[in-house]
Amino acid sequence: MPRTLLPCLLLAALWSQGCAPAPHRWYFAPEIEGLVVEADKPVASSEVRLVSRHTKSDARGMTDAKGRFSVRPLRQFVWVVMLIGDPMIDFQVEVHRDDREYLGFVMTGIGYTPKHLKLTCDLSAPIPPVPGMSDATTYCRRVQ
Numbered sequence: 637m638p639r640t641l642l643p644c645l646l647l648a649a650l651w652s653q654g655c656a657p658a659p660h661r662w663y664f665a666p667e668i669e670g671l672v673v674e675a676d677k678p679v680a681s682s683e684v685r686l687v688s689r690h691t692k693s694d695a696r697g698m699t700d701a702k703g704r705f706s707v708r709p710l711r712q713f714v715w716v717v718m719l720i721g722d723p724m725i726d727f728q729v730e731v732h733r734d735d736r737e738y739l740g741f742v743m744t745g746i747g748y749t750p751k752h753l754k755l756t757c758d759l760s761a762p763i764p765p766v767p768g769m770s771d772a773t774t775y776c777r778r779v780q
Contacts, residue, residue, distance in 0.1 A: 664709075664710040667751065669704070669705065669754055670684075670704070670705060671702075673757070678699070682705075684705045685731075685732065686728075710727065725744060725746065740757050742774060756776065757775050
């Protein structure tokens with residue numbers, strides 16, 4: 637069997653499934669930075685957690701004395717890229733403070749995950765659910 641036959645068969649199999657070899661980092665959730673306050677006062681030493689249903693890993697950060705935080709993106713190295721269809725977006729930000737969990741921000745849908753997101757979270761001002769888009773009360777607003 638010629639040496640070029642196996643790579644050609646592999647490429648043909650990938651193309652037939654709507655895939656192409658293109659090593660890259662796939663983003664399940666963006667890098668997130670922001671501010672956590674309660675009644676306009678900074679919330680220090682709270683954990684901010686970024687999770688996605690599309691990966692088993694999560695990313696965590698802590699608020700500083702001024703309530704600021706930064707969380708790394710959820711990403712993974714993949715060898716192929718899908719050529720057909722759009723990817724799913726599904727991640728959320730949680731704020732953990734004094735044995736209480738606040739659902740900060742939720743993003744779901746079809747398309748590509750932004751690479752960076754900036755949030756302001758006010759734990760004293762819940763944001764009611766938007767009919768037809770979400771059924772959850774959240775505490776963070778997108779700034780950027």
